[in-house]
Amino acid sequence: MELGLSLGDAGTASKPFGFMEKSSKLTSKTNLGFCMGLSIGPNHTPQEDDQDKEKRSNSDHKSDNTNTSAAAAEANKRKSMAEDTTDSPIQLDLLPNTPVPRNQNHSLTYLVSDNGNTSRGFDVNRFPAAVVHEDQGDQDVAALSSSPPNSATSSFQMDFCMYSSKGRSESHNEADQAERASSRASDEDENGSARKKLRLSKEQSAFLEESFKEHNTLTPKQKLALAKELNLRPRQVEVWFQNRRARTKLKQTEVDCEYLKRCCETLTEENRRLHKELQELRALKTSNPFYMQLPATTLTMCPSCERVATTSTSTAAATPTATTTTNNQNNTADPTSKTTGLSLSSTRPRFYPFSHTQTHPHQHTS
DNA sequence: TTTATTCGTCATATTACCTCA
DNA sequence: ACTGAGGTAATATGACGAATA
Structure with a gap:
């Protein structure tokens, strides 16, 4: 459903690509009335999204008007879904001096996809572009909606659409896919069916991949340029x-997660080994x-450089713990500092079995 | 110069279609 | 023929910066 807000053109008929002529016709119309079109249908043309989006800066009001007579006829078969519907969308014509002709059927039109199924019901947010107001004369102002709401604020629209799942038995070979992908901008527009997600062809995907490698x-x-090259809509390329x-x-993220997992396993193993070693040392003692009659050795961490200094009352640092600290030299045991850019080293104290008073660059008064 | 608004783009989460096993 | 999983196109939403009135 769409509330298409347009200026003038209250009596113009719909046209699949009427938006293409919108600008000029808008300016050429002398009737600058205020017109609101309300319709429900899947007749949004994919190309309109971006083309209109790109034209948005040049046109103030747009409404989609791509309903086809076939789709309207199909919709008529199912209009029982909407009690008070007729053949064409409701038009709220706010023009005081331009009454809506009686022969125009103002209605809420339920349009269904090409197979006529309506199994999915009424979904407010799906296929947002599918809107039209028909029988509005030879042109309308298209309102497009695939762009984010905040970027279509001037169109004053709401889209509702009936859609359904198509049969899946159609062939999906590459040629078909490529053809469908490349022609979606035209075919689907013309038959007025609800937009479906189509896979890009291998060629299109490869081209996009190459482009992505150059700049993401x-x-x-x-x-x-890419859209033109690949015969896609710019919005598709953007998406x-x-x-x-x-x-x-x-x-x-998955790679990082896996890497951290391995790091965790490594550290757990190291921790287990150290505990075991500690137990052995205690048993030995x-x-x-x-x-262990050697002078007690204590480890103190310098707050300024986070280095751990071995301070003892003698130079006898050859305690068994020295073997463990040397294992951490040069951060060789820190597995997180390389490929992924993740690093645990900033949170882990670095063990350097150096003589604090001799090699520490800082002047410590303590 | 400051402020509010608009617009375009992005990241992110989610939905829904399509394909395949 | 049916079904569930996985891939992915498309949509929704909010944030952000640039341009502009």
Whole structure:
């Protein structure tokens, strides 16, 4: 359903690509009345999204008017779904001096997809562009809606659409896909069916991939060029890049997650080993009371450089713990500092079995 | 210069279609 | 023929920055 707000043209008929002529006709019309078209239908033309979006800055009011007579006829068969509907969308003509002709059937028209099924019911937010007001004369102002709401604020529209799932038995070979993808902008518009998601052809995907490798974001110029090259709508190219970036990020997140998992396993193993070593040392101490008679060695961390200094009352640092600290030299045990850009090293104290007083660059008064 | 508005684009989450096993 | 999973095109939403009145 759409509330198409237009200026003038209250008596003009719909045209599949009427928006293309919108600008000039709008300016040429002498009747600058205030007209609202209300309709329900899947007749949005995919190309309109971007073309109109691109024209949005040049035209103030737009409404879609791409309903076809065939679709309208089909809709008539099902208008029982809407009790007080007739053949054409409701038009709220606010023109005080231009009464709506009686022969124009103002109605809420339920339009269904090409197979006529309406199984999916009434969905407010699906296929937003499918709107038309028909029998409005030779042109209308198209309102497009695939763009985000905040970017279509001037169109004053709401879209409701009946849609259904098509049969899936049609062939889906590559040629078909390519043809469908490349022709979607025209075919679907013409038959007025609800827009369906179509896979891009391999060639299109490959081309987009190549382009993505060069730059993962698009300038408007690049977007238009790609769209033209691939016979897609600019919006499709834009969406493809957005989804591609999202996929890349998701994949990277998965890689990072896997890497952190391995890090966790490594650290857990190291922790287990250290605990075991500690137990062995304690056992050794109990069994050999003379073994640990060396002066106690304490580890203190310098708050300024986060280095751990071995301070002892003697130079006898050759305690068994020294073997463990050397294991961490040069951060070799920190597995998080490389490929993924993730690093745990900033949160882990670095163990350097150096003589604090000799090698520390800072002057500590303590 | 500051402020409000509009517009375009982005990231993110979600939906829904399509394909395939 | 049916079904569930996975991939992905498309949509919804909010945030942000640039341009402009």
